[in-house]
Amino acid sequence: MKRLGLLFLAAVVVIGAGVAIFLFKPASLPDVSEAAAKLPTGQALIDRGEYLTRAADCVACHTTAGGKPYAGGLAFKLPFGIIYSPNITADKETGIGNWTDAEFVRALHQGIDKAGQNLYPAFSYAAYAQMTTEDALAIKAYLFSLPPISAEAPKNELGFPFNQRYVMRFWNLLFVPGPLQPDPKQSEEWNRGAYLVEAMAHCGECHTPRNLMFAVNNGKKFAGAELQGWKAYNISSDKQTGIGSWTDQQLFDYLSKGHAEGRGSATGSMGEAVDFSLRHLTPEDVKAIVTYVKSVPPQTSADKAIVEAEPATLTASTAYAPAANAATQDSLGLKIFQGACASCHGWNGEGLQTPYASLKGSRTVNDPDGTNLIQVILKGAHMTTQQGRQSMPGFANAYSDVEIAALSNYVLGHFGGKQSAITPDNVANARKQ
């Protein structure tokens, strides 16, 4: 009996030591010399890095609104607390100016910082782990070619146990993949698209639901999710709730211009993704993304944002006036729409001022929850286009919760043919996001 106890104790000690080594053993550094030798030098390397830095959309998270690019400080409000993105300019004190190539590659592939501490997966290294070492080095070369900016990011606000960074090693073991292997059964274009989507653009970080461990749940790939008060819509090939019924041209236009005829315009974080990243990609790369995204198996989501492209309310309207017999003709929502919105958006969904103002077919005006619609009305939207900047002002300070709720219900009824019941409380909650 005593002997059994000793054996048990020994086992506990061995397992305990194993876990301790796993958690606290200093992380090793990868050898990047082979990859570095394959890269061009000088401006050619920086140019390649600039393209890839845009493809990976680093700027979206590492820049605050109105702040200096890549200087960090953007807040991520998560269920566990607040995480701030760090400064990734080459500043030696507050940025990553002292990082070696190997340390930078290790950060992208394993989520480990210069000091060997684990980073949090708000940094999408679970996607960047699939990036080639060559591409990671090119991104570093570009970031280091920019002027260093001195800016200390605020300290994270996380409680125990989430403030214990080593815990992330368990998470990494479970959820961080290795480099992306090309699928020989698929075309070269598909494989390029897979690489751009998975290792670079990290679409799944927003568009795929997360599991209990807050990792991307690839069993429901691209089924859509909600974060920071916005919906990232279902972008699987499901015909009703995903993008399965979009044409290739519509997907191409939406990704490369932020607007597709009959599908509305990208706003919120997707608007940023187009503005900062996707519109800078070559047409070939955008086509590759379309090819890959369309091949992702359909996932039916519970989301009720099912597009009705031609509701009777729209077809009976002209660009300048709603149908004469509309039941909503004296509603508060209609009055606000005709005063503040109609001069750009028009009444028939085609957009008056610019095609970017066309609402017909957009999921945002077809979602009875009104999640993104309320956010767009509150915050506005903008997009850089070849014909200059297109923008819609935010109305958060112009209208009350009661007015924005009425406007939202009117817009969903008129442009989406949807019955909705958005309340002033919904608007008040959206304002807090």
Next chain:
Amino acid sequence: MIALNINGEDRNVDVPEDMPLLWVLRDVIGLTGTKFGCGIAQCGACTVQLDGRPVRSCVLPAASVGSRKITTIEAVSATPSGKKIQDAWLNLEVVQCGYCQSGQIMSASALLDRNPDPTDRDIDAAMSGNICRCGTYPRIRAAIKQAAKA
């Protein structure tokens, strides 16, 4: 260089592509009849017509005009609806301070162009985006109706 057709005249202007059309009209060409109000397409003071359709020139990048013909308040009297609207405006003394009125007239003449006999509801739908600090709305409505009968 951006090529624009303004009030029937072809003009080439050397401006950044995303300069709002209102800036081009007022500061580059010198047509100051079109007014700056809010700068965010919420008041209608800057309304001009592109191929007869009313647009808010303060948020319209000059490069996005393309081949569409621009009509401003300076030339609207040369269109049949514009003439009728301006006559009715004078008959009924619509204007008080006048700042919003070039935008009101551009929206109203475009309305009359596409709808020769607008109802109150048609007028509300078309004119609500043009706001008037002096509250001349009843006279605007009456003048549109008078112009429709002219």
